[in-house]
Amino acid sequence: MSKANPSMPPTVSRRRLIALGAGAAAGTLAGLAPRPAAAVLKLDVTQGNIQPMPIALPDFLVEPGVPDPGMGRSITQIITSNLRRSGLFAPIDQAAYLERITNINTQPRFADWRQINAQALVTGRLERQANGNVAAQFRLWDVFAAGHVHAQQTSTSPDNFRRIAHIISDQIYQRLTGEMGYFDTRIVFIDESGPRDRRMKRLAIMDQDGANVRYLTRGDDLVLTPRFSPSTQEITYMSYGQGQPRVYLLNIETGQREVVGNFPGMTFAPRFSHDGYRVIMSLQQGGNANIFVMDLRSRSTMKLTDTAAIDTAPSYSPDGSRICFESDRGGRQQIYVMGGNGGPASRISFGEGSYSTPVWSPRGDYIAFTKQAQGRFSIGIMRPDGSGERILTEGFHNEGPTWAPNGRVLMFFRDTGGNSGPHLYTVDVTGRNEQRIPTPAFGSDPAWSPLLR
Amino acid sequence: MKVGVTISTTAHIAVLVLATVTLTSAPPKITAPPPMSVALTTTSDESKLAAGVQNAPQSENPRPFVERVGENRPVEDPNAKVVENAKEVPAATDAAAPPPPPLPQPKQLPKKAEPKRDVIAEAIRKDNAKKSEQTKVAASPPLPPRRPLNAEPKFDRRKIEALLDKRTPQRREATGDAINNALALGAPAATAAQLTQNELDALRARLAQLWNPPAGAQNPQELVVAIRMRLKPDGTLAAPPMVMTSGQSPMFMAARDSAIRAVFRGQPFDMLRPETYEQWKDIEITFDPREMIRG
Numbered sequence: 001m002s003k004a005n006p007s008m009p010p011t012v013s014r015r016r017l018i019a020l021g022a023g024a025a026a027g028t029l030a031g032l033a034p035r036p037a038a039a040v041l042k043l044d045v046t047q048g049n050i051q052p053m054p055i056a057l058p059d060f061l062v063e064p065g066v067p068d069p070g071m072g073r074s075i076t077q078i079i080t081s082n083l084r085r086s087g088l089f090a091p092i093d094q095a096a097y098l099e100r101i102t103n104i105n106t107q108p109r110f111a112d113w114r115q116i117n118a119q120a121l122v123t124g125r126l127e128r129q130a131n132g133n134v135a136a137q138f139r140l141w142d143v144f145a146a147g148h149v150h151a152q153q154t155s156t157s158p159d160n161f162r163r164i165a166h167i168i169s170d171q172i173y174q175r176l177t178g179e180m181g182y183f184d185t186r187i188v189f190i191d192e193s194g195p196r197d198r199r200m201k202r203l204a205i206m207d208q209d210g211a212n213v214r215y216l217t218r219g220d221d222l223v224l225t226p227r228f229s230p231s232t233q234e235i236t237y238m239s240y241g242q243g244q245p246r247v248y249l250l251n252i253e254t255g256q257r258e259v260v261g262n263f264p265g266m267t268f269a270p271r272f273s274h275d276g277y278r279v280i281m282s283l284q285q286g287g288n289a290n291i292f293v294m295d296l297r298s299r300s301t302m303k304l305t306d307t308a309a310i311d312t313a314p315s316y317s318p319d320g321s322r323i324c325f326e327s328d329r330g331g332r333q334q335i336y337v338m339g340g341n342g343g344p345a346s347r348i349s350f351g352e353g354s355y356s357t358p359v360w361s362p363r364g365d366y367i368a369f370t371k372q373a374q375g376r377f378s379i380g381i382m383r384p385d386g387s388g389e390r391i392l393t394e395g396f397h398n399e400g401p402t403w404a405p406n407g408r409v410l411m412f413f414r415d416t417g418g419n420s421g422p423h424l425y426t427v428d429v430t431g432r433n434e435q436r437i438p439t440p441a442f443g444s445d446p447a448w449s450p451l452l453r
Numbered sequence: 454m455k456v457g458v459t460i461s462t463t464a465h466i467a468v469l470v471l472a473t474v475t476l477t478s479a480p481p482k483i484t485a486p487p488p489m490s491v492a493l494t495t496t497s498d499e500s501k502l503a504a505g506v507q508n509a510p511q512s513e514n515p516r517p518f519v520e521r522v523g524e525n526r527p528v529e530d531p532n533a534k535v536v537e538n539a540k541e542v543p544a545a546t547d548a549a550a551p552p553p554p555p556l557p558q559p560k561q562l563p564k565k566a567e568p569k570r571d572v573i574a575e576a577i578r579k580d581n582a583k584k585s586e587q588t589k590v591a592a593s594p595p596l597p598p599r600r601p602l603n604a605e606p607k608f609d610r611r612k613i614e615a616l617l618d619k620r621t622p623q624r625r626e627a628t629g630d631a632i633n634n635a636l637a638l639g640a641p642a643a644t645a646a647q648l649t650q651n652e653l654d655a656l657r658a659r660l661a662q663l664w665n666p667p668a669g670a671q672n673p674q675e676l677v678v679a680i681r682m683r684l685k686p687d688g689t690l691a692a693p694p695m696v697m698t699s700g701q702s703p704m705f706m707a708a709r710d711s712a713i714r715a716v717f718r719g720q721p722f723d724m725l726r727p728e729t730y731e732q733w734k735d736i737e738i739t740f741d742p743r744e745m746i747r748g
Contacts, residue, residue, distance in 0.1 A: 178707030
């Protein structure tokens with residue numbers, strides 16, 4: 001997989017550069033010129049209208065030689081569905097398009113795209129490279145400013161074309177929203193099948209859009225709480241393996257599995273630090289549980305809490321300087337924050353009910369949690385100091401939030417009760433745009449990977 | 454004279470007839486006059502207002518000065534150019550009078566004024582003639598005239614034209630919905646066509662409707678974008694909008710593009726009246742989403 005932009009003719013961007021230069025020069029001149037008698041009228045606009053941006057995505061052109069001529073349409077459909085699912089874009093039906101794109105290196109007829117109210121336009125082309133790979137070029141256009149915004153070429157083997165679509169989706173998303181994308185990511189989760197009383201739970205992995213499901217365990221052992229490593233293709237999870245529940249490490253690519261640490265009791269609720277070098281978890285000792293951290297390089301362990309309560313579900317802040325966790329030391333389960341090396345902890349959750357499964361956002365600005373109050377489970381976020389609590393979704397049973405790598409979207413699982421089972425959902429940090437993620441059977445305990453590299 | 458009398462008589466009769474008809478047919482309606490609101494201001498406030506003190510209190514409901522009821526029109530158009538309407542007429546000189554040129558008629562003067570002015574001119578001339586006779590008599594003993602008599606500036610009524618201001622008058626009758634004799638000192642709409650708050654609100658509303666700012670940023674300051682737009686009188690952009698703030702982050706770029714898009718999509722800004730073009734041809738808009746994101 002290579003990301004490069006060698007063969008794209010730079011004419012358009014150069015023209016744009018010149019235009020920008022001219023604009024800047026005009027600006028400078030205007031600044032130097034004596035101020036005209038009529039002063040500039042100043043106006044503040046402080047309210048906007050946040051709504052999905054209409055975007056046009058005609059099918060990628062396919063050059064002769066590409067093994068599957070349908071690939072252009074497939075890539076466009078994956079991008080379209082990614083953008084639509086994000087809730088920030090409103091892809092326009094292709095039937096409405098007035099201009100048929102035949103060459104992505106010439107400027108489109110912006111008036112035609114304005115006519116159908118498109119604000120952005122994505123054009124692309126696939127061609128076969130000498131080594132058999134497929135190269136995808138795409139261009140992003142701003143329809144109203146009538147300008148070229150972004151271009152890139154990506155190449156990969158033909159059977160990996162879905163990743164190309166995700167990478168392009170991320171670029172469009174990032175350029176137009178300013179946020180990092182999250183489409184080129186994977187989800188590890190617990191696949192649940194069979195009747196409720198004899199449910200088989202397997203560790204599974206899939207693309208964030210639900211495609212390419214792969215099973216990582218056979219379902220012999222009960223598995224729980226898988227978590228992605230932020231830097232390697234590894235996951236950590238808890239399994240009942242041989243009797244005593246233990247925290248394991250699993251390499252997704254090689255299938256290699258190992259127990260984390262050599263603890264006398266049950267270990268659970270593991271999670272990687274954001275640098276990927278440490279695993280933090282709970283160890284049960286008698287009637288209480290304390291938090292331990294293990295350095296994966298030196299294999300040394302350190303005890304971070306020492307209370308007569310159950311301290312669990314630890315999660316590092318992105319810079320590793322703090323840890324949030326849940327504890328019932330005050331009676332009910334609440335969220336506490338302590339330093340990265342342990343020490344005194346301060347309680348941050350004070351609302352009605354109990355709080356559990358705190359997860360620090362990869363951006364550092366929020367901690368997501370599961371809240372239980374009045375027999376209902378909701379997913380919410382609060383700032384690391386406990387302020388600004390906001391419930392994003394509420395219902396019979398919602399649990400186990402996990403952050404998209406850009407810290408803007410959360411995934412969780414929801415069980416509506418009755419004879420059915422849990423399903424995976426996403427919601428964004430504003431509480432809008434709830435979406436169900438398709439899984440082959442029931443799914444629970446999702447964990448979002450970092451962006452693939 | 455006779456014509457005037459006839460017209461006057463006819464008009465009076467018409468008014469009387471009309472009054473009789475309407476007053477008899479419609480039952481007299483007595484409605485209480487609407488309550489008048491009177492704003493009390495102190496004398497010191499008044500004097501501050503008059504002196505143009507910057508922080509002087511605003512008068513409660515400032516209304517422009519209106520002399521006659523009619524279509525809204527202020528006294529002066531500050532943007533009107535001074536136009537020389539008539540050819541320059543040479544002032545009276547000692548040289549032999551040239552053949553009388555055709556009298557240039559200032560456009561704005563009604564025709565009726567012509568004979569009137571003649572009469573006055575005649576009178577003045579007579580008067581002047583007398584005066585010059587007197588001065589001649591009085592001045593002659595101590596200071597013998599060195600110049601011949603005929604060199605004395607002679608009044609020539611045709612030469613009066615040279616002294617008249619032949620520019621189009623800029624002072625017009627101030628018209629409006631209701632007569633208001635109070636000079637509107639400090640009233641914002643007192644002079645010229647003024648950009649109204651309504652126009653500004655409509656402009657702001659259109660931009661707010663079309664502006665789709667990026668939803669969240671860790672540093673919301675980078676979402677604030679100032680855009681300067683120069684407009685043509687038809688309300689379309691005269692040039693691509695200029696970005697007055699700078700930044701490098703992807704978030705700033707997204708915010709900047711969203712603001713530019715709103716400006717492009719808002720065209721034409723037809724809520725702005727062409728009469729007030731001078732005031733809105735160059736606008737700097739600050740798009741600041743911090744308030745809306747905070748909630």
